[in-house]
Amino acid sequence: MPPVALTIDGTDRTCKGVIAKLETGLHDLPVGSLFMAIVGDVPTRVDVRAWADRRGHRVLEDRTRDRGGGFELLLAKGPSMDHGEIGS
């Protein structure tokens, strides 16, 4: 498995905040790059998964964190990424 190219710690962010950071961070990464989102609660986890689905990214792993609570989602950047604004 290739290395994780981007990790966003969104444990102190809103759903929109995490997704905005992911959108920005993914912009220059090639298709297939692995990235990780760390989120603090279930609704943010759900929204990140829904966002990934809409943008064509694949969720490879979704696991509960051993420490600190929350979840770690490992994803692969999809081929047809739409950079539409979030919350517009």
Add this chain to the structure above:
Amino acid sequence: MRLEPAQLLEGEGGQERGTMMLMVSVQDLKEARESVAGGADIVDVKNLQEALVGSNFPPVVREVRRAFPKRIHVSVTLGVAPNQPGTVAMAVYGAAALEATSVKVGFVQTHYATALDILKESRRALEGSQTKLIAATFADAPLFPGGIDPKLVVRLGKESRSDGILIDTLTKDGRNLFDFLDEATLRSLVTEGKEAGMSTALSGHLRIPNLNALVRINPDIVGVRGAVCANGDREKGAVAASAVARLRTELDARLTGRVDVYSEPGPPDVLVA
């Protein structure tokens, strides 16, 4: 984690951090008190004697509003709105005069253009008011001749500058929301609504076994009645605080990750008397 409802009011988009508000439909102050005691964030005042989702009377709404602090939301449903923009706008104005947190305007046998006109006039009627406008459609509307496509609710909300959207059901024959719209469709509508800055609500005969799917969809608000009534009967039963509390507990278990909505099945639909 749960935020106080008042915190959620601060952002127009509804859900800013991880939480989901529980809305319980009530018919009177007694049921409203039971709902709040059980952990409801929103009491939705309606009148089951009028087409099951109709409006209640202004004195009832006033009594419920005065009974609780503003952090408890009091919503007013106009049920299925008539195709008369002036009449509906006046009713919306009345909801604002009663200091309702929100007013819901729903459509079934209405052309899109008429529904949009009604919502725009409703928006105008709320100028200068804190009351939020909620555009509502019914997932089972296609069962009715000329029923409006429920999936148009996001477009309706955006074009009318509504504050939020609701998808409910009219059919009270045991079928529920998921019998008419699947999880993927509902998730797409909720996501689109959120991205447009609107609050998003789902209702329609929802029960505890639906909670996993609801949390996976993640609307800002989940609305119930039958699930929190004694004997599970939304019409003959009354809202019971113990049943509301059980639903609240089950919802919170999923929101905090104690029940994994992606891997564990929901509990059996045990009704609380």
